[in-house]
Amino acid sequence: MSFRTFFLSLSASFGVAWLAIIIVPYFKMRSLEPIVMEEGEGTNAVYIPKRAGRIADGAEVYGENGCYLCHTQLVRPTYAGNDLFRPDWGGLKAIDDRPDTRRETNVYDFEGEQFAQIGVSRMGPDLSNLGVRVEELYAKDISPEDWLYRHLYNPRFKPEDRDSKCPSFRFMFDESEIKGNPSDDALEFAGKNGGEITPKPEAKALVSYLLSLKKDQAVPSSLNFAPSSGEEEAAPPAPADEPSPAGA
Amino acid sequence: MSSATQKSSSQDALLRSGIDRSLRHPVMFFMTSGAAWLAVSLILGVISSAKAHSPEFLDGCGWLTYGRVQAAHTSALIYGWGFQAAFGMIIWMMSRLSRQECRASGIILTAGHVWNVIISLGTLGILAGYGTGMPWMEFPSFTWPVITITYAVIMVWSLVQFKVRPEGHVYISQWYLLAAMIWFPWVFITTNLLLHVFPGNPVMAAGINAWYKSSLIFLFFVPIGLGMAFYLIPKVTGRAVHSYSLAKLGFWSLAIIMPWAGMQKLTGAPIPYFIPYLGAAATVLFFIPAFTAAVNLLRTAMASGDIVNNSPALRFTTAGIVGLIVMAVAAVFLNLPGSTLKLSQFSLSGYGFEMLSLYGFFSFVAFGAIYFIVPRITGREWLSRRLIKMHFFISIYGIMLIAVVAIFGGLQQGVGQEMFDQPWATASTRAYPYAICITFSWCTILISNIFFFMHLMVMWLRLGRRSNHPTLLVSAHGHSPHGEEGDIDNAGPGTAAAH
Numbered sequence: 001m002s003f004r005t006f007f008l009s010l011s012a013s014f015g016v017a018w019l020a021i022i023i024v025p026y027f028k029m030r031s032l033e034p035i036v037m038e039e040g041e042g043t044n045a046v047y048i049p050k051r052a053g054r055i056a057d058g059a060e061v062y063g064e065n066g067c068y069l070c071h072t073q074l075v076r077p078t079y080a081g082n083d084l085f086r087p088d089w090g091g092l093k094a095i096d097d098r099p100d101t102r103r104e105t106n107v108y109d110f111e112g113e114q115f116a117q118i119g120v121s122r123m124g125p126d127l128s129n130l131g132v133r134v135e136e137l138y139a140k141d142i143s144p145e146d147w148l149y150r151h152l153y154n155p156r157f158k159p160e161d162r163d164s165k166c167p168s169f170r171f172m173f174d175e176s177e178i179k180g181n182p183s184d185d186a187l188e189f190a191g192k193n194g195g196e197i198t199p200k201p202e203a204k205a206l207v208s209y210l211l212s213l214k215k216d217q218a219v220p221s222s223l224n225f226a227p228s229s230g231e232e233e234a235a236p237p238a239p240a241d242e243p244s245p246a247g248a
Numbered sequence: 249m250s251s252a253t254q255k256s257s258s259q260d261a262l263l264r265s266g267i268d269r270s271l272r273h274p275v276m277f278f279m280t281s282g283a284a285w286l287a288v289s290l291i292l293g294v295i296s297s298a299k300a301h302s303p304e305f306l307d308g309c310g311w312l313t314y315g316r317v318q319a320a321h322t323s324a325l326i327y328g329w330g331f332q333a334a335f336g337m338i339i340w341m342m343s344r345l346s347r348q349e350c351r352a353s354g355i356i357l358t359a360g361h362v363w364n365v366i367i368s369l370g371t372l373g374i375l376a377g378y379g380t381g382m383p384w385m386e387f388p389s390f391t392w393p394v395i396t397i398t399y400a401v402i403m404v405w406s407l408v409q410f411k412v413r414p415e416g417h418v419y420i421s422q423w424y425l426l427a428a429m430i431w432f433p434w435v436f437i438t439t440n441l442l443l444h445v446f447p448g449n450p451v452m453a454a455g456i457n458a459w460y461k462s463s464l465i466f467l468f469f470v471p472i473g474l475g476m477a478f479y480l481i482p483k484v485t486g487r488a489v490h491s492y493s494l495a496k497l498g499f500w501s502l503a504i505i506m507p508w509a510g511m512q513k514l515t516g517a518p519i520p521y522f523i524p525y526l527g528a529a530a531t532v533l534f535f536i537p538a539f540t541a542a543v544n545l546l547r548t549a550m551a552s553g554d555i556v557n558n559s560p561a562l563r564f565t566t567a568g569i570v571g572l573i574v575m576a577v578a579a580v581f582l583n584l585p586g587s588t589l590k591l592s593q594f595s596l597s598g599y600g601f602e603m604l605s606l607y608g609f610f611s612f613v614a615f616g617a618i619y620f621i622v623p624r625i626t627g628r629e630w631l632s633r634r635l636i637k638m639h640f641f642i643s644i645y646g647i648m649l650i651a652v653v654a655i656f657g658g659l660q661q662g663v664g665q666e667m668f669d670q671p672w673a674t675a676s677t678r679a680y681p682y683a684i685c686i687t688f689s690w691c692t693i694l695i696s697n698i699f700f701f702m703h704l705m706v707m708w709l710r711l712g713r714r715s716n717h718p719t720l721l722v723s724a725h726g727h728s729p730h731g732e733e734g735d736i737d738n739a740g741p742g743t744a745a746a747h
Contacts, residue, residue, distance in 0.1 A: 003410075003411070003418075006418075006426070011430075013500075013503045013504045014434065014467075014507045016507075017508045018434070018507060021508060021523050021526060021527075022438060025452060026442055026448050026453075026456065029448060029449035029519070030448040059381075060381070063381015063382070064316075064377045064378065064379050065313055065315045065316065065377065066313070066314060068381060069319070070300075072594050074514075076515065079516070081593070082590075105518060106518050115380075115381065115382055115443065115457070116453065118458075118513070118517055120598060121594050121598060121599065122594040123300065123676065125672045155303070164303070165676060167303050167315070168303070168307055168308060171313070
């Protein structure tokens, strides 16, 4: 076999895959078709994902500190795992009078980010619905921001979290002695050496980003594979009957 | 032996020693600095894996936070050790197989220094908090154009040598090497352009990153390891490759199947449905190129079992081939859609599999190559068979533990993750013993490599044994695997006349 034929065959065998799973899907997905809302699905004609917060900055801090090595941001459809059945990962399980909001991850959840932090492993829980969990479930007598600051400063703060394997991100905070009045953004808890704690800019960006990780906005039915968007049954959502819409 | 063949074989020996001499500096540089990076990576690996189960270890300082240390550990392992070992093997083997001295060793050596500078900057960048957050591509983004250019400057001479080689048939190792030399820049440039220059859909970007990781393993480290093994095993045993058509089958199945692999990491993510399935299927099918090559090589090696046992180069290479088999079995068991894939997707299996391929297969073959090449280019023999044995056995224990973690630990943890009616802590508890196991095995592997570094340093300082008798693992009497006494170099792979 001459070098020429070798090179051509090599390029052909590699090039087919390269085109089919990289180039074509990538460029097709660069501009997504808007999803038309059906009647009764909100006031807009098309689905506009809502997300507020310092997403780009915070995502950068998230990446730089390797959160993706232990946390994922992907609620898989039921054919690929049981993520949706967890009570607070894909939304919230029906409680009291609120309907079941759980759904799987869709392309619009990463609005405003350049790189979806799908994640490498799940040493810690999935964070795609963290904002809702903190606001609705964790931050009882404290603001959601402060709950997250406290977690980042010391994940083993509460006795029941003594075994947490989440690293402390103390280096994202300044600790200083209290002189006179506490400063405006000082946190409610004291630092390791009894001084006051203020978050550095990267901690603020990160927390703002973490709070933007939410799955509470109603999505059009074409994106929602949970059974008839919840209602009374607390039963786990039925298996997805359709593949992901993206790129289709 | 007729006088004609004697004459040509002594000419051959002259040519080979000329080639070795011309390559001494760049190859030695890549191997020693690669080994130094391996040390850096192992130390970082011990620190990060200790943090995964004992988060208060070295806590509180940004430079040493788990996320950065772990990223620096894998990057140092891949770009510091893996690539430099690969460079050393490629330029040496391509010169030998194209039967030409290297005329650019000064340029290659300079490029090698640039490579080390950029890898150091990248690693420090990650630790300082400038990582990109994309797995295996964490080096700050200014590094990638430099990496591309440096890679080209190091590799292009081997392509030129191949182009102007004397006529003759192309040996299977050359196929593997050429393919890897072409695939890597293709993959690397595509990925970096799409992720840094033409930002697109974030989920697809993550998919491309997963494909990059997989391609680096299957389209760079695997073919280079196989190329080396196909060179060394026939060379040292003095036997022809068991079946040449099987070798071709192995090569082309790798080339056709493996570019599709990787995106099974995104199963369930909002990207076109078929892509993760193709990725899973291709990864499962890895057993075809792996088994065909492994069977072929093992049959060649085992025909001379005592040589495998005696020769450091062969013992490491053969162990690497066994590592390849384990890796292929793991690829099948961990990637079955609908059963194990969901368990392995986000568990320790992923890391375990990567380390199995980078250490259990590739590094073992690279050690074998180093034990073979270094005496030839320095003109000195390894000092101590005991150091080599320590390196071998302790490394084997370490990597076996990692294989256990990859296959069983990851699945155990995955089962815990899937128990949706249990609190999340169940999954962490199940992973805990295996996380400790990883720390233990990195410590083991680090210790084993201390023997290796010391030994390599001695060789680098040219303090090796001045002798023509190769260092063997069993006290040598009778037959030497490296040819007749006094000749540490017999004829080419398989056939006496070739190469």
